[in-house]
Structure formats: C-alpha cells, structure tokens
Amino acid sequence: MSMPARQVRRHAVNGLMTGLIAMLSALAVLALVLILGDLILKGASSLNWAFFTENPVPAGETGGGVAHAIVGTAIVVGFAALIGLPVGIGAGLYLAEFGTGRLGFFVRFVADVLNGTPSIVVGIFAWTWMVKPVGRFSALAGSAALAILMIPMIARTTEEMVRLVPHSLREAALALGYPRWRTSLRIVARTALGGIVTGCLVGIARVAGETAPLLFTALGNLNFSVSPTHPMQTLSLQIYVYATGPFDEWHRLAWASALVLMGLVLLLAIAARWVTRQRYGTGR
Amino acid sequence: MGPGANARLRLETVRLTALFNGQPAVRDVSLLFPAHTVTAIIGPSGCGKSTFLRCLNRMHELSAGGTVQGQVLLDEVDIYARDVNPVELRRRIGMVFQRPTPFPTMSIYDNVAAGLRVNGRRSRSDLDTAVERALGQAALWDEVRDRLHTSALELSGGQQQRLCIARAIAPQPEILLLDEPTASLDPAGTQRIEELCHALKRHYTIVIVTHNLQQAARVSDYTAFFYLGRMIEVGRTGELFTKPQVEQTEAYITGRFG
Numbered sequence: 201m202s203m204p205a206r207q208v209r210r211h212a213v214n215g216l217m218t219g220l221i222a223m224l225s226a227l228a229v230l231a232l233v234l235i236l237g238d239l240i241l242k243g244a245s246s247l248n249w250a251f252f253t254e255n256p257v258p259a260g261e262t263g264g265g266v267a268h269a270i271v272g273t274a275i276v277v278g279f280a281a282l283i284g285l286p287v288g289i290g291a292g293l294y295l296a297e298f299g300t301g302r303l304g305f306f307v308r309f310v311a312d313v314l315n316g317t318p319s320i321v322v323g324i325f326a327w328t329w330m331v332k333p334v335g336r337f338s339a340l341a342g343s344a345a346l347a348i349l350m351i352p353m354i355a356r357t358t359e360e361m362v363r364l365v366p367h368s369l370r371e372a373a374l375a376l377g378y379p380r381w382r383t384s385l386r387i388v389a390r391t392a393l394g395g396i397v398t399g400c401l402v403g404i405a406r407v408a409g410e411t412a413p414l415l416f417t418a419l420g421n422l423n424f425s426v427s428p429t430h431p432m433q434t435l436s437l438q439i440y441v442y443a444t445g446p447f448d449e450w451h452r453l454a455w456a457s458a459l460v461l462m463g464l465v466l467l468l469a470i471a472a473r474w475v476t477r478q479r480y481g482t483g484r
Numbered sequence: 485m486g487p488g489a490n491a492r493l494r495l496e497t498v499r500l501t502a503l504f505n506g507q508p509a510v511r512d513v514s515l516l517f518p519a520h521t522v523t524a525i526i527g528p529s530g531c532g533k534s535t536f537l538r539c540l541n542r543m544h545e546l547s548a549g550g551t552v553q554g555q556v557l558l559d560e561v562d563i564y565a566r567d568v569n570p571v572e573l574r575r576r577i578g579m580v581f582q583r584p585t586p587f588p589t590m591s592i593y594d595n596v597a598a599g600l601r602v603n604g605r606r607s608r609s610d611l612d613t614a615v616e617r618a619l620g621q622a623a624l625w626d627e628v629r630d631r632l633h634t635s636a637l638e639l640s641g642g643q644q645q646r647l648c649i650a651r652a653i654a655p656q657p658e659i660l661l662l663d664e665p666t667a668s669l670d671p672a673g674t675q676r677i678e679e680l681c682h683a684l685k686r687h688y689t690i691v692i693v694t695h696n697l698q699q700a701a702r703v704s705d706y707t708a709f710f711y712l713g714r715m716i717e718v719g720r721t722g723e724l725f726t727k728p729q730v731e732q733t734e735a736y737i738t739g740r741f742g
Contacts, residue, residue, distance in 0.1 A: 372585035375543055376599040376651065377575030390589045 243459035246452050255424045262449050266457050268424040269438040275426060276418055276434050277408050279343035284350035285400055292358025297384045311352035322348050323413030331417060339432035342418030346407040353406060357399030361392040398472040405468035409461055411436040435461040494519050495659055495689060498555040502535050505549035509535045513715045515708055522681055522690040524704035526697060532713040533693045537661050540691065541577040542570040575603055578652030579661040583668050584644030586636035593632040595647055599655040614654055622650035623680055642673025649680060660684065662692040678703050697737055701725050709733045
C-alpha cells in the first residue's frame with residue numbers, strides 16, 4: 201500500500217518548511233552566539249581584579265581598569281531609570297486604563313514616534329536643552345537623554361501588560377466598592393506587576409548600551425567622577441574611545457569593556473525572565 | 485447580624501430600561517424583591533437577565549455605552565439619584581460573577597478582607613472576626629482555616645467561587661446579586677452554592693440569575709422570566725413552574741425553546 205501522491209507532497213512540503221524555519225531560527229541565534237563568542241575570545245583574557253577596581257593609566261602604559269566607567273554607567277543609567285520609570289509606568293497605566301479617547305490616541309502616537317526616533321537625535325535634543333544653556337557636559341544630561349528613550353518603551357510595555365489583566369478582575373473590584381483609581385492601582389497594576397517589572401528591566405538594558413546620545417551629553421571622562429553635574433564616563437563611551445584609539449592596550453580594554461557591558465545586559469535580561477517566571481510560578 | 489437588622493429593606497425596580505449605545509437590552513421592567521427572599525431570574529441567553537442584574541448595583545453604567553432609564557429603589561431611595569455615590573452603593577450591594585474572580589495577588593484572608601479594608605476598616609481583630617464570619621457563612625472556613633495566608637489561586641474552582649461569595653458578604657451588604665454563580669462549577673460545587681443560598685437568605689436579600697431551571701426551582705422563592713429584554717412573568721417559584729400564566733413562559737420551562 202503506497203501513500204497517495206498528494207499526501208507524499210504534503211509530507212515533503214511540511215519537512216521542507218520545518219527545516220527552513222529551523223534554519224532561520226538558528227541564524228537568528230547565531231548572531232548572538234558569534235558576538236558573545238568573539239567578545240569572550242578577545243575580552244575575557246583582560247578581565248581581572250584590576251580591570252574592575254582600577255581607573256585608567258596614562259595612554260601608552262599597560263594595566264589599569266575601567267572602574268570609573270562601570271560606576272559611571274550605574275550612575276547615568278540609575279538617574280535615567282529614576283526619571284524614566286515613574287513617567288513611563290504612569291503613562292502606560294494611563295493609556296491602559298483611561299486612554300480610550302483622543303488624548304490617549306495622541307499619547308500613544310507620540311510614544312510610538314518617540315520609540316522610532318534615532319537615539320542620536322535625542323542626544324542632540326538633550327544637548328540643546330541641558331548642555332548648551334549650562335555650558336557644561338554633564339552626566340544628568342545623559343540620564344535625561346536615556347530617560348527620553350526609555351519612557352515610550354516602558355509606557356507601551358506597561359500598557360500591554362495592564363491590558364492583559366482580565367476585565368472580570370476589574371469588575372470584581374468595582375462591584376466590591378473599590379473606587380476606580382484604587383482598582384487600577386491595587387488590583388489591576390498589582391496583578392500586572394511582574395510584566396511591568398520585566399518591561400522596566402528590558403528598558404533599562406536597552407539604554408544601558410546606548411552610546412550616541414551620551415556623546416553630546418555625558419561626554420566621557422578619563423578620570424573617576426561621581427558628580428552628576430560633570431562629564432562622566434560610561435562603558436559604552438569607553439568602548440567607543442578605546443576601540444577607535446591608536447593603542448593595542450586600549451583595544452584590549454575595549455574588548456573587555458564590551459564583554460562586561462554585554463554581561464550586564466544579559467544579567468538584566470535574565471533577571472527579567474526570572475521575574476516573569478516568579479509571577480507565573482506563584483500564579484498557578 | 486440578625487435578620488431583624490434590615491427586615492423591612494427592599495429592592496424594587498420601576499420601569500427600568502437598560503441601553504447599550506441607545507439600544508435597549510432590557511425594557512420597562514418593574515420588579516419587587518422582598519427582604520430575605522431569593523429571587524431567580526431565568527430566560528434564554530441574551531434575554532437581558534445579566535444586564536438587568538448589573539443595573540441593580542450600577543455596574544451596567546461601567547460597560548461601554550451602558551445607560552439606564554427608570555428607577556431602582558433601595559429602601560425607597562432611587563440609587564440613580566444625583567446624590568447617590570455609586571462606589572458607596574456597591575458596598576451595600578454585593579455581587580458574585582459567573583467565573584470565580586479571586587484577586588490573584590492576594591491571600592485567601594486578604595481577598596475576604598479586601599472589601600472591608602476599602603471601607604476603611606483596618607483593625608486586625610475586627611478584620612479577623614469579620615473574615616472568619618464571612619468564610620463561615622460561605623461554608624469555606626473549615627477548608628481554609630489552616631491556610632488563610634496562602635494564595636487564593638490554590639483553591640479549587642468551587643472553593644474559589646465560595647471565596648468570592650465570602651468576599652462579597654464580608655462587608656455585610658444588604659443585597660447579594662449572583663450572576664450565574666454556578667456556571668463554571670461541577671455538580672458538587674453547584675450543590676454547595678445552592679445550599680448557601682438557602683442559608684444566606686436569613687441575612688441577605690438575594691437575586692440570582694441562572695439559565696438552569698432546576699436551580700431556579702430549587703433555590704428561589706420567586707422567579708421572574710425574561711425574554712427578549714422584557715420581563716414576561718413573575719410569581720412564586722412553585723406557581724410559575726407549575727401554573728405559568730403566559731404561554732411563552734410555559735414554552736420555555738417545558739423546554740420548547742431557549
């Protein structure tokens with residue numbers, strides 16, 4: 201007994217398509233594997249205690265580290281999160297809970313446009329308003345630029361996550377005599393919290409690697425500085441300066457910095473995954 | 485709380501019409517719910533029985549395009565009057581929905597206490613007493629007393645629904661609205677909820693929407709039959725099921741349509 205011709209063809213097409221899709225997925229993953237592999241190959245050997253704890257040595261000398269850039273990244277991204285998270289989450293809540301009218305449509309449209317705006321444009325914007333009038337580059341201006349990039353991303357994820365909360369839950373709270381704002385905060389936002397936190401972590405990870413907007417704002421600094429009103433080094437700026445510099449020692453440190461930055465982003469992504477897992481883990 | 489506290493309280497609708505975007509879903513319904521009775525509302529899907537129920541605690545106006553005409557009188561005060569605050573009102577009229585809706589981020593205890601806390605009751609001992617009483621009335625206390633602070637989602641579907649009943653009655657509302665409360669439960673869970681209706685009417689006036697005729701016959705004192713947005717007939721449950729006055733009612737309860 202042989203299979204009818206049509207069935208044979210179906211099997212063949214099915215196999216072909218499955219193979220094709222598998223190949224494309226492999227290609228997508230391959231990019232990450234290659235980047236990570238390259239970074240580890242060229243950067244891992246430069247990672248040592250000094251790299252994390254010491255500041256740069258004068259050009260031409262060997263040794264030194266990027267402690268100033270690691271701390272700088274934490275400060276610049278930290279301030280950005282301080283501005284960006286409340287505004288982004290608030291806007292997202294507004295869009296999900298009250299954003300059905302004209303204003304909601306407008307805010308959503310602006311957020312989408314802002315989401316697609318090249319980060320270098322945001323950098324120039326921050327320079328115009330926060331660097332030029334003051335006459336000095338500053339970490340805060342960098343944070344503001346990153347916050348502007350972060351807000352639409354976080355607003356839209358928050359909105360999506362809040363919309364996932366079943367309508368029946370909202371009704372149950374309202375029927376119990378919850379005022380609307382309290383329903384939004386205590387029941388709806390609280391239920392969506394895992395998703396919102398995940399969105400925030402992804403947003404932070406996205407801007408942690410931004411370089412272009414910082415070139416006009418935080419500028420970079422070869423020395424250790426924790427003053428938000430002065431120029432500050434970040435890992436991304438460090439990579440940019442060292443990778444384009446003339447010294448082999450700098451190139452070596454740039455590779456290692458890239459590896460550290462990649463590791464940070466990866467860590468945030470894993471944390472985001474973990475939060476989501478926690479949410480569903482206790483959820484069911 | 486004894487039955488004397490609100491013995492004279494009654495709920496009444498006067499020519500109540502509920503609309504969605506101007507289209508009536510419920511037309512001109514006048515119905516009286518005596519205190520400490522169970523009234524069942526029956527009718528085929530889409531007849532407006534749930535919409536009618538949602539008018540009784542002003543939930544209908546929260547639906548998109550939902551508006552109401554006519555009156556709903558709670559103790560002779562129109563709940564749609566200008567000076568009535570719908571949020572306050574909903575604290576006096578409890579509601580339980582088709583599917584169990586425990587708050588997923590809260591423990592069993594916090595679920596039951598939710599309606600009390602939103603009312604400004606914070607004292608631990610006060611809450612403890614109220615939570616125990618509500619869970620007791622909902623016939624759930626014995627099953628959860630040892631795990632009050634675990635997630636409400638770990639309960640079975642039937643337990644979750646009884647938790648929702650406990651949550652609804654914890655603030656001691658005057659009226660209890662049940663919107664097909666057993667639609668998603670198995671027979672055992674259904675039976676427990678029905679037994680509850682009998683026990684709870686000592687304390688509350690209950691309105692239950694159901695598409696299960698046997699259930700209406702088992703739990704209610706009065707039954708109202710809705711069809712195409714109109715109330716066709718209302719009467720004592722025994723009489724409505726044995727001697728319906730209107731032909732449509734007879735056709736529905738004998739299973740000829742719907």
